[in-house]
Amino acid sequence: MKFAITSKGDTESNIWMQQIRTYLQDSGLVYNEAQPDIVVSVGGDGTLLYAFHRYSSRLDRTAFVGVHTGHLGFYADWVPDEIEELVDAIAHKTYNTVEYPLLEAKISYEHGGLETRYLALNESTVKCVDGTFVIDVEINGQHFERFRGDGLCLATPSGSTAYNKALGGAIVHPSLQSIQLTEMASINNKVFRTIGSPLILPAHHTCVLKPVRQKDFLVTIDHLTLLHKEVRAIQYRVAKEKIRFARFRPLPFWKRVHDSFISD
Numbered sequence: 001m002k003f004a005i006t007s008k009g010d011t012e013s014n015i016w017m018q019q020i021r022t023y024l025q026d027s028g029l030v031y032n033e034a035q036p037d038i039v040v041s042v043g044g045d046g047t048l049l050y051a052f053h054r055y056s057s058r059l060d061r062t063a064f065v066g067v068h069t070g071h072l073g074f075y076a077d078w079v080p081d082e083i084e085e086l087v088d089a090i091a092h093k094t095y096n097t098v099e100y101p102l103l104e105a106k107i108s109y110e111h112g113g114l115e116t117r118y119l120a121l122n123e124s125t126v127k128c129v130d131g132t133f134v135i136d137v138e139i140n141g142q143h144f145e146r147f148r149g150d151g152l153c154l155a156t157p158s159g160s161t162a163y164n165k166a167l168g169g170a171i172v173h174p175s176l177q178s179i180q181l182t183e184m185a186s187i188n189n190k191v192f193r194t195i196g197s198p199l200i201l202p203a204h205h206t207c208v209l210k211p212v213r214q215k216d217f218l219v220t221i222d223h224l225t226l227l228h229k230e231v232r233a234i235q236y237r238v239a240k241e242k243i244r245f246a247r248f249r250p251l252p253f254w255k256r257v258h259d260s261f262i263s264d
Contacts, residue, residue: 001029003090004036006051008043013069016080017042020067020087027091038090038246041066044073045162049222052121052243063097063246065090074161074260077251089248097244100158100174101203104239110215110230118221119239122159125184125220126209126234127151129227132187138208139201146212147194149186154179154207154236161257169198173253177203177238203238 003024007017020040025031039055039062041048048066055062066076067083078086089095103120118124127133133151137144155164157172160180165171169182178200186194201207211217216229 001037001090002032002035003029003038003040004031004033004055005040005042006047006054008047008069010043010069012080013042013047016067016069016083020083023084023087024091027087029091036062038063038065038095040086040090041076042069043076044068044070045075046223048073048075049121053119053222053224056119056241059102059241059243063095063244065246065248074256075158075245077245077247077249086248090246093248095246095248098247099242099244101156101177101179102239102241102243103154103156103159103179104237104241105154105219105221106235107219107228108232108235109228110232116228119241120154120159120221121156121243122162122222123153123155123164123220124222124236125151125153125163127184127218128214129216129218131214134212134214136210136212137181138206138210139199140205145194146192147183147186148192149194150184152209153182153184155182156180161260164198167198170200171257172200175253176200179207179236179238181207181236201237206235206237208236209234 005017007013039051041051067078068076105118105124107116134148136146157174160172164182167182169180181199210233215231217231219226219228
């Protein structure tokens, strides 16, 4: 089996990364950064997001497993004290995989040309470069509302525990093939109205954002912030691709939520 390792880059994470690599190679596994069957992420959720985007073209052939070396990571199942158990499992046991839905974003432009397509593990946000963010929201081909405010967030179920949660969105179990639309500081008064609540859309629905006046937007895809100019529309939906996590022991989603937000 071929493997690769990504590290947060701090001293502790790099030490553990080297130990994992040495043990796995001594066990007969092949280190291959280009075409790994499994990727071990050592650090936190940000490190795993980096690994996901690095190997997004291999999602059907690569599984991920996370080791957190700082604060508890939502995607990281293992801690440094358990690394010996983890590497032994990778080297000698057959693992199960669990799949999580991803978000697809397609951006089209005023003057034609190729669309830009992204995949997000957590979320995508849209904000204007300056002034009030004003955009028309279409859901499943029908105009839903004209949003005014700071911006909009589209999140995956696993990403519902990240920025979406901070915005007051719901936590959604990743077995539900869905995306969630959450507002950022909407303007609501006698003149302007928005729904004011998070919306959870099923896999067969799309959400399309169409500019009203501004054409330039700051679009985030997980940890990446990108400026897109002359935007005609941004379409979001559940992606056909999924991320696969290697599971060597049970770790139910709600226990993960409890351990991340409630447990001491």
